[in-house]
Amino acid sequence: MRVLEIGVAQLGPIDRSESRRSVVARLLALLHRAADRRCTVVVFPELALTTFFPRWFMGEGELDAFYENDMPNDATRPLFAEAKRLEISFYLGYAERLHTQDRTRRFNTSILVGPTGQIIGKYRKVHLPGHADHEPSRPFQHLEKRYFEPGDLGFPVWDALGGRMGMCLCNDRRWPETWRVMGLKGAELVMLGYNTPLHYPPVPQHDHLQSFHHLLPMQAAAYQNGLWIAAAAKAGVEEGCALLGHSCIIAPTGEIVALSSTLGDELITATADLDRCSEIRDHIFNFALHRQPQHYGVIAEMPDPVSGSDSHKPSGSP
Amino acid sequence: MRVLEIGVAQLGPIDRSESRRSVVARLLALLHRAADRRCTVVVFPELALTTFFPRWFMGEGELDAFYENDMPNDATRPLFAEAKRLEISFYLGYAERLHTQDRTRRFNTSILVGPTGQIIGKYRKVHLPGHADHEPSRPFQHLEKRYFEPGDLGFPVWDALGGRMGMCLCNDRRWPETWRVMGLKGAELVMLGYNTPLHYPPVPQHDHLQSFHHLLPMQAAAYQNGLWIAAAAKAGVEEGCALLGHSCIIAPTGEIVALSSTLGDELITATADLDRCSEIRDHIFNFALHRQPQHYGVIAEMPDPVSGSDSHKPSGSP
Numbered sequence: 001m002r003v004l005e006i007g008v009a010q011l012g013p014i015d016r017s018e019s020r021r022s023v024v025a026r027l028l029a030l031l032h033r034a035a036d037r038r039c040t041v042v043v044f045p046e047l048a049l050t051t052f053f054p055r056w057f058m059g060e061g062e063l064d065a066f067y068e069n070d071m072p073n074d075a076t077r078p079l080f081a082e083a084k085r086l087e088i089s090f091y092l093g094y095a096e097r098l099h100t101q102d103r104t105r106r107f108n109t110s111i112l113v114g115p116t117g118q119i120i121g122k123y124r125k126v127h128l129p130g131h132a133d134h135e136p137s138r139p140f141q142h143l144e145k146r147y148f149e150p151g152d153l154g155f156p157v158w159d160a161l162g163g164r165m166g167m168c169l170c171n172d173r174r175w176p177e178t179w180r181v182m183g184l185k186g187a188e189l190v191m192l193g194y195n196t197p198l199h200y201p202p203v204p205q206h207d208h209l210q211s212f213h214h215l216l217p218m219q220a221a222a223y224q225n226g227l228w229i230a231a232a233a234k235a236g237v238e239e240g241c242a243l244l245g246h247s248c249i250i251a252p253t254g255e256i257v258a259l260s261s262t263l264g265d266e267l268i269t270a271t272a273d274l275d276r277c278s279e280i281r282d283h284i285f286n287f288a289l290h291r292q293p294q295h296y297g298v299i300a301e302m303p304d305p306v307s308g309s310d311s312h313k314p315s316g317s318p
Numbered sequence: 319m320r321v322l323e324i325g326v327a328q329l330g331p332i333d334r335s336e337s338r339r340s341v342v343a344r345l346l347a348l349l350h351r352a353a354d355r356r357c358t359v360v361v362f363p364e365l366a367l368t369t370f371f372p373r374w375f376m377g378e379g380e381l382d383a384f385y386e387n388d389m390p391n392d393a394t395r396p397l398f399a400e401a402k403r404l405e406i407s408f409y410l411g412y413a414e415r416l417h418t419q420d421r422t423r424r425f426n427t428s429i430l431v432g433p434t435g436q437i438i439g440k441y442r443k444v445h446l447p448g449h450a451d452h453e454p455s456r457p458f459q460h461l462e463k464r465y466f467e468p469g470d471l472g473f474p475v476w477d478a479l480g481g482r483m484g485m486c487l488c489n490d491r492r493w494p495e496t497w498r499v500m501g502l503k504g505a506e507l508v509m510l511g512y513n514t515p516l517h518y519p520p521v522p523q524h525d526h527l528q529s530f531h532h533l534l535p536m537q538a539a540a541y542q543n544g545l546w547i548a549a550a551a552k553a554g555v556e557e558g559c560a561l562l563g564h565s566c567i568i569a570p571t572g573e574i575v576a577l578s579s580t581l582g583d584e585l586i587t588a589t590a591d592l593d594r595c596s597e598i599r600d601h602i603f604n605f606a607l608h609r610q611p612q613h614y615g616v617i618a619e620m621p622d623p624v625s626g627s628d629s630h631k632p633s634g635s636p
Contacts, residue, residue, distance in 0.1 A: 180494060217538050
């Protein structure tokens, strides 16, 4: 038994005017609840320090207010300090800005902070959803493709917290490649945060399936890779935009073992035995025994720049 | 609208002593039910002509009785003829044996037969489950790795029945790579058959999840690739071994739109509009827009022959 007490700290809405000091006070309150429950790690949402700002089309100047140049910084140092005092590790999502010699780079980022307050790992969101240009006909924008570069770190894993840890963010969870890459690297717990509007303007006829489409790929991924998943929502009606709740903890069997039932600040917890990953990985999904990668090549092929990757001709013959 | 009326023809158990003539009569009865329902395609199970023989350890001679050397052959010609007369296409799974110059080859195979009675496509099961050696401690064997070679055709797709068709078999359905390869090739309907024992001897503590683990990866795959899935069970207690039912038809949203509710011969049907695939593929899973294959390389890497493919060192750093 290698047991983690996992806490997932869902956040209710963050107004655009809410200060980071106020948000960090909410994170601290959730951290204290987690300490009361003897959690050893707490997962906070994606972009957990501000409102979900990609819903607005903005110029550079206005946009700057939503990014962090350093981590920790003045606003988040109290969180780092208190987590260290309590010896609780945490996952935190935020908008990262860095200045290189010739340009400014922006990523949708998460970090894993260990029980000594050190940043153990950093992840930058690979699968950015939404669009790059202003689309005024939408009731709200989803400008992640404008405001961030795709992550340049791939899907690393880290030996920490007594096991092998992975991270991803929001839309990454829908893509089986996210999970398989980390599964192949031996991840035993993957943490993520998300901001998921209930309304998806391009295909509104699927809006009633939003929770199903959130849980389904993660449950499948947990089972198909034999790993634990801990997913934290920013939930509720934020600046007029309704966001999905259903923060969850999923076992390597694909079973949901904890699920949030509010749209506000809420802590859910579960006891996760990392040794249970082997119930899946040593048997039905024993990769070394059963995978047939000679037939998977197209998955990692770079797309034809002209026609895209989904333009393959049928290849079969009787 | 490009509409197919899909029939999934589940089979109850086939005794070891049941003749192919008797089995084909059952297939014909299901075909006639499908014709009454105006189906344009019918999906039969995996190894649909015999009992699920990999449950026994057998020598070459005894084993030979379960394979087909030719398709169609005397036993199956009536099925081909009647389907042609009714202008119904069908998917059929069977054990294939072929003699090459220097050896005998055996595959777990499926074919797609068009409305004119011609074989349009052939698929050979890539992901063989089970084990290669006799394990007498099991209550029943699962010797697919002994009795078949892994499929050598990859995952082809075929332009047929008014859309792009794919096939797989049983354990293939659990692997996200199966679906992604066909999804990238533009498959709109994937057909499969399966024989799934309720009891999995290596991990009996998951037996109660057998139906969940059957449906979950297919529902996720339908959604993640925007395609229809039609899956036909061999169900019921066959030679003392209980097999899962839950034959199903799944929409590109991941919703189950038809599900069998018996463990016997049963036809389920659904109306599938292939144009609905675009609701997923043009938006949330627009591959050309959102995939990041530069980070997927490990998925298609051939494993290190010494240590296997799941031996990667953690690659992250803060």
